[in-house]
Amino acid sequence: AQEFFQTVRDKCFEKCVTRPSTSLSGGESKCLTNCCDRYREALAIISQAVVTSLE
Amino acid sequence: AQEFFQTVRDKCFEKCVTRPSTSLSGGESKCLTNCCDRYREALAIISQAVVTSLE
Amino acid sequence: AQEFFQTVRDKCFEKCVTRPSTSLSGGESKCLTNCCDRYREALAIISQAVVTSLE
Amino acid sequence: RHKAVFNELVSKLTDICWDKCVGTPSTRLSGSEQSCLSNCxxxxxxxxxxxxxxxTKG
Amino acid sequence: RHKAVFNELVSKLTDICWDKCVGTPSTRLSGSEQSCLSNCxxxxxxxxxxxxxxxTKG
Amino acid sequence: RHKAVFNELVSKLTDICWDKCVGTPSTRLSGSEQSCLSNCxxxxxxxxxxxxxxxTKG
Incomplete structure (x- = not known):
């Protein structure tokens, strides 16, 4: 779980904070929370695809 | 050997399958098999270059 | 220290030697030595920023 | 043990396919992002x- | 122990922020490179x- | 022991130089890809x- 948290944080920081400024903008914050949900969604899609492929 | 297999697979997937679709195209398959040979060739060239540099 | 050396070497090779040729050019060598100093400077700036953020 | 191998594979694939398929995260994954992930x-x-x-065959 | 966690964090951030903020290394970091690193x-x-x-809240 | 260090170095260099020097893999490495790898x-x-x-000298 700790490792998953770090992966999501690193991936989302990479995609959402491209030009770091003096504070996190509203858009960056929104992008970060969306990113957490989307990453989990991506994990579910891929988990399903792997199950299907192995059948 | 297991580690080398994983490296080649990851590198070759990266270079050969840029837009994943519903099946592996003929071009992608060819690229993958070429890539395995080329990666081994690259390893041999670099191995030789390191030996020469250390002489 | 060994790990830090490797990080600096890998990062600086990446940024300074973009098209490897038959020898290290004067510009590439200069870039590499500058890069070692700049990486250390970056580390100090970030160390300070983390201390400030945690206060 | 099989479960651990499966989870590791899924984590690795999500890592690789996320970079290949997903743009700036918004309120949903588009249809093309979803199929890209699955195909990837x-x-x-x-x-x-x-x-x-x-x-194997060399 | 805290010192080791701090050092690891600083190493990781320098790694990430270096790639995000610094161009070709020259004789000094520009003002914008410096503030980018600090902000990053x-x-x-x-x-x-x-x-x-x-x-935490899901 | 020396052999292991050598192999690790060659693996690492192949990893780095492959990305720097080789384009889409085809039936052979071009002359410029080969010299790029060796020079890299x-x-x-x-x-x-x-x-x-x-x-060492700081």
């Missing part, structure tokens, strides 16, 4: 077999 | 909190 | 010495 995982497994076959 | 570290810590909050 | 390995070792010298 399946094609990675196909690619593994191609590379494995190549390693 | 601070915003990474902010981002950690946003992601952590999201993980 | 040699220049990496040169760069190691430059960085090491800088670390």
């Amino acid at each position: 995982a399946a094609r990675f497994l196909d690619s593994s077999q191609v590379v494995m076959a190549k390693f | 570290a601070a915003r990474f810590l902010d981002s950690s909190q946003v992601v952590m909050a999201k993980f | 390995a040699a220049r990496f070792l040169d760069s190691s010495q430059v960085v090491m010298a800088k670390f």
